[in-house]
Amino acid sequence: MVQFIHSADLHLDSPFIGLKSMPEFIWQAIYRSTFDALSKLVDIAIEKEVDFVCLVGDIYDSDDRSVKAQAFFRNEMERLKNKNIPVYLTHGNHDYIGNQGLHLDMPENVIIFGENPETYWLTTKQDEKIALTGFSYTKRWITERKISDFPKKLRQADYHIGLLHGFSEGLESEHGKYAPFTLMELKSKQYNYWALGHIHKRQHLNMHPPIVYPGNTQGRNSKETGPKGCELVTITDTKEQIDFHSTAAIRWEKINLSIKGVVNLDTIYTTIQEQILSKKNTEYSLFISVTLKDTEMLLEGVRKKIIQGELLEALQQVAKEDYFVWVYQIEFATVNIENEQYLQLFPEEWQKALVEVEEEINFNELTNSFFDYTEISYLLSSRDSSYRQKIIERAKNQVKSLLTIEGSDEIEN
Structure with missing residues (x-):
């Protein structure tokens, strides 16, 4: 049996552009969120005593990675090193390998794949031989079919894992079509698991063998809604088990709220406040967009206050606390x-x-x-x-x- 963490698209030090018009404590929370997600991932790896960790591209948000992000990442990798957990890492289109002179060196437990697909070997505590094959981007746009250079499963490997930051052809996505591949190409390699990266929406493209996009570890804008995290993968000779673990400190959600029969300002304000209270929890904070539907009875004066942002400003008066709910948008359903x-x-x-x-x-x-x-x-x-x-x-x-x-x-x- 082999057990490992599969994660991708950490985007450390993501700028969260356009979100500074908010209380300082909320801004600080969202700025820290990508870092907090990495710490949570490392906590999970240590708690589960995994054999290794796979990080499949876009560790940083840009190739001009900040020193702060690099130092933070190195410190977290040191935590894994102290527990004898190796990390297999590829760089993607956002954090492609550029000027090495501007990069901090990583601890010896971090194995970084090079420009062309290459294979590293690991022998687990159970004396099982694991082969891991992957590559890193050296430029932002890679259109070549890198999958062609991945070898077929090596016979001496008990388990063979593929790490690929790229685009699955036929998949509907707004992400760039970099390092394209097809499911048939992946299956033809006969690997035990494909650890994918690049697409921020969690998706299992195939079950046997598992071909998985874990999504990103922290949603960074209103398009990246719902739980975000990493996969805990357990593979034996007879089965595969994949368990999702949440790492996001902040979640983005959209609420469709019917206000049928509502007329005045107090009722709609109270209705939204009740929704906010029902969403509060002690595991993560929330950024919420509220879409109002069935608004026919609403007074036009109230409608005007919503359009001009007055109701939103009122709802954004929140107390400082560890886990908050922040309404960032109120809009009417399209009619x-x-x-x-x-x-x-x-x-x-x-x-x-x-x-x-x-x-x-x-x-x-x-x-x-x-x-x-x-x-x-x-x-x-x-x-x-x-x-x-x-x-x-x-x-x-x-x-x-x-x-x-x-x-x-x-x-x-």
């Missing part, structure tokens, strides 16, 4: 506004505007200015069709809200 009476006044113009803005070229021209600002470009990293449609739907809903408010004001006057 079909094509049949609204006020749009019937200019149906041709409305449809023409929609057709024009939905075209990729026009959409990109309209949004290019946002991508020119480095402070927010990280949050706007994708302009594919699904992203484009989501933005357009939000804009349509905003138009509805604004026109309704203006119309109600005219009636009152």
Whole structure:
């Protein structure tokens, strides 16, 4: 039997751009979160007394890795060294191997794979021979099929593990299609386990042999929702067992909240507060986006306060504590506004505007200015069709809200 930790995409010292408008203690918590996730991973490895740890790419958030991140990582690796736990590490597209003169040396228990697929050997306490094959990126974009250079399972190995930071062809993902491979190519190698990295969503692509993306250890933005962590892998001659262990100090979640029949401000404020209290726990903090649906009865004055961010500001008045819930966004569910009476006044113009803005070229021209600002470009990293449609739907809903408010004001006057 062999037991090990499989993790990837730690992104230590991730900048979390665009999230500084919050209380200092919350900012500090989210800044520390990638570091805390690594410490939790090491705690798990030590507690379980694993044979080794696999870290499959993007240990750091950029090739210009900070000295702080490197020193922190080295200290955590020292903890594993003191317990005689080796670490097999590959670098990915974010932290590719660049100027070695700017890198801190790692403890001797950390084995770093080179530019081309190579194999390292480990003999466990049970005298089992483990072969581990992988490679590190030496540039940000690798389009070659590195999988072609991985050997077939070596006969002298009791277990053969593959480490591959890359893109599974046929997988729907916003991530770059680096070091591409197919499941058939992986299976043809006859390895006992494929430890993948690069895709931040946890996915088991195959069960026998296990081919696994563990996801990242800490969600870093609103797209990376739900539990984040690492895999505890146990393999014997007859079976494989994979157990997920959470490492994230902060989770991102989205809540769809029906406020059917709600009219006034106090009721909606109380309703959201009750949701917040129900989410609090003593294991991790939460960043929550609230989407309000069934809002037909809501007073337009209340709707206006939500659009202008007043309700959000009120909910963000939170006390300092170890485990908090932070509401970072409140929005209305998208609605079909094509049949609204006020749009019937200019149906041709409305449809023409929609057709024009939905075209990729026009959409990109309209949004290019946002991508020119480095402070927010990280949050706007994708302009594919699904992203484009989501933005357009939000804009349509905003138009509805604004026109309704203006119309109600005219009636009152």
